[in-house]
Amino acid sequence: MSLQLKLNLMITGLLLLLLSASAFFIVKNASEDVRAEVTSTANLALHLLDAEILQYSSDFGWINNAESNSVFRLQNLGNIRHLKIEFYDMNGKLRESNRSKQQGLENNSPPKWFTNAMGLSGAGLSKHTRNIMVSGRYVGQLVVTPDPSYEIAEVWGDTIWILGLAAIFFVLINILVYFAVRHTFKPVDRIVEALTQMQHGLFSNRLPDFKQVELQEIGQKFNAMADTLQKSTQNNHRLTQQVIRLQEDERKNLAREIHDEIGQYLTAIHMDASAILNGKKLSGAKESAKAISDVTRQMMDMVREILQRLRPRVLDELGLGLALDELM
Structure with a gap:
């Protein structure tokens, strides 16, 4: 009701x-x-x-x-x-x-x-x-x-x-x-309409100044809340765009490092492996194998560095339990 x-x-x-x-x-x-x-x-x-x-x-x-x-x-x-x-x-x-037999209250009884x-x-x-x-x-x-x-x-x-x-x-x-x-409850319909628009993500709607003191205070609180939500939404949108740009930049850096560094290492390994296959002297094969070992160690250090950069900081700052809770 x-x-x-x-x-x-x-x-x-x-x-x-x-x-x-x-x-x-x-x-x-x-x-x-x-x-x-x-x-x-x-x-x-x-x-x-x-x-x-x-x-x-x-x-x-x-x-x-x-x-x-x-x-x-x-x-x-x-x-x-x-x-x-x-x-x-x-x-x-x-x-x-003093009363006759016909006298009575027939009407309007x-x-x-x-x-x-x-x-x-x-x-x-x-x-x-x-x-x-x-x-x-x-x-x-x-x-x-x-x-x-x-x-x-x-x-x-x-x-x-x-x-x-x-x-x-x-x-x-x-x-x-x-x-x-x-008439008194007509502003309530206006408030409900504004809340419905806010529910759908439209935070630009504002309530007018009502004549009733109680509703006027509600309107002021609603407008302040709408301003806060609108600013928060704009900030979140800007932060989301920044995160996306940072992710794109990180991907580009990783792609460049993989292409420039690991690609060269792989090329060197391939050349040394070919030299071992085509070589006739054992001393030359040892030198090529030593070069492959050095390049592989450098690749492992680079991959470890890349993985360290990709590692979520929340694991180090909060621990595994809180990190899983935050992820959920």
Whole structure:
């Protein structure tokens, strides 16, 4: 995995972590706001209902004169969305409610996991009951149940909108980060190209002065290394040419010595040998043989001198072991 891809993944992970933390705190703050609003509405409604109950508790006739399905006229409280208010008669039958049967959250209903994440099922949102006593007689029960579903739906709508903006922001930031990292790593491609050319023996290539401080130092070190290698290569090439010329000169000298010296000796040996073959006196043959012996000794001295010149100096300076290692 390239360093550029790793940086992009790291930044993407940090953005996701930041967005997750932001969503958590948004849901947490919204939950506290909904709880406070529903609780305050419930307390206010209970105070009003207690006042109504107190007003009619001494008069039993209002129940008899009330409509069959409307005792507290709870249908007029349908605009109170945070509370569900219900009145049950003494037999436990629902007489009236501020919620109609058709009323609900058909549209923009939040998912179940979001409702659970709000955590509004705890203390402070439990239902409240009031027993209705008229002239000491139990006539029914009034039940007030906090209902945060409408507020949760509104929070869900706002959260969807915020998450949509966050998603767009996340995509735009990733695109900007990708191009920024790509632009930042563009000099790395230039460095790799220069190293590839150096690998193929092209030491004349130089890196420009990069804007980044770190890459600028790398470029300076690379250029210094390229200068050193180029000079070393030129020196090696010059030394190689000198060695080749010295070898050629040595070969010419050896050829000249072999031709001038050994050639003459061989000619002399040949003449003395012919004299021995054609000679009739033993004294003449001895003189020719003595001359051949002298010439042969001189040839041996010359060959020993030539071999000494051809002998590698490393043998004398380093010894046989190090000389073999150097040769390998």
